[in-house]
Structure formats: structure tokens, C-alpha cells
Amino acid sequence: MPTELADDQHRLALRVVAMPKDTNQYGTIFGGVILSYIDQAGFVEARRHGAHRWVTACMDKVDFKSPINVGDTVSFYTSTTRLGTKSVSVAIDVIAERFANASSVHVTHATMTLVSVNQDGTPIPFASPPTVHEPGVEG
């Protein structure tokens, strides 16, 4: 883990290898693919605060600082930056370990807000008892 993120506040949510199918016409990884992973990483972080459905309300800001190349190992670190009642805000830092020389580069930073909802999609306090259950299990 890169030293600049080596604290208790940043957790590894996802790690993937950038594949040729994800490239744009310039040969680097398409931004939309990274946004999809950022969305998933945000969900992983939000779920720590309650076993509910969580939906993305907004992505405030996404800074693509450096490109991601095919073969890079890409890690998504998350931290909760705000705890509301029915929503949490999450920061996502994306680190690419270059295939060519294993150096680590902080490629992307994003912030987003997710809202806990019940089965009907109505926002609920995330401190509520779990509202999701194993399929087929009553509770």
C-alpha cells in the first residue's frame, strides 16, 4: 500500500487488473470503466455502516490525475468522510501499480454520497436493523 494512504482511514475496497477490453481509442483505460469501479468501491464502504440497499445519490467530483495503462494493478481505497442520518459521503483514491516497473501512482480521486434505502427504494436511517436478507430466508 502506498505510504501516502497508509493510515486506518483508508481501506482497500477493490483491486483489479486493467485489461485490453477496457481501453479507449488512445490505448489507456476508459474513464467510464473506472467510474463503475469507483461506484462499487463506494458501495463496499457504505455497506460497512448498515446492511441495507445503498444507492448512489451523487458523485461530487472525480479527478483523473494520470492515465491507467493495460496491465496495471488498480486498487480502490475508500474512507468515510461524512456520516449523515440516511446518507454517507465517501472518498475514493485510486492507485495504479504500473505493470512495467511496479511503481505506484495516485491516478484518481473521487468523492460521492450514497443513501441507504429499503426494499421500496425509500431512504431509511442507516443505523436501522438490517433490511436485506439472504434470498429465501425470512427475517
Ligand SMILES: CC(C)(COP(=O)(O)OP(=O)(O)OC[C@H]1O[C@@H](n2cnc3c(N)ncnc32)[C@H](O)[C@@H]1OP(=O)(O)O)[C@@H](O)C(=O)NCCC(=O)NCCS
Ligand atoms: C438518492 C435518492 C434515494 C434520494 O431520495 P430523496 O427522497 O431525495 O432523499 P431524502 O430527501 O429523503 O434524503 C435522504 C438523504 O439523502 C441525502 N441526499 C439525497 N439526495 C442527495 C444528493 N443528490 N446528493 C447528496 N445527498 C443527497 C440527503 O441529504 C439525506 O441525507 P441525511 O439523511 O444523511 O441527511 C433518490 O433520489 C434516488 O433513488 N435516486 C436514484 C439513485 C440511483 O438509482 N442511483 C444509481 C445511479 S443511476
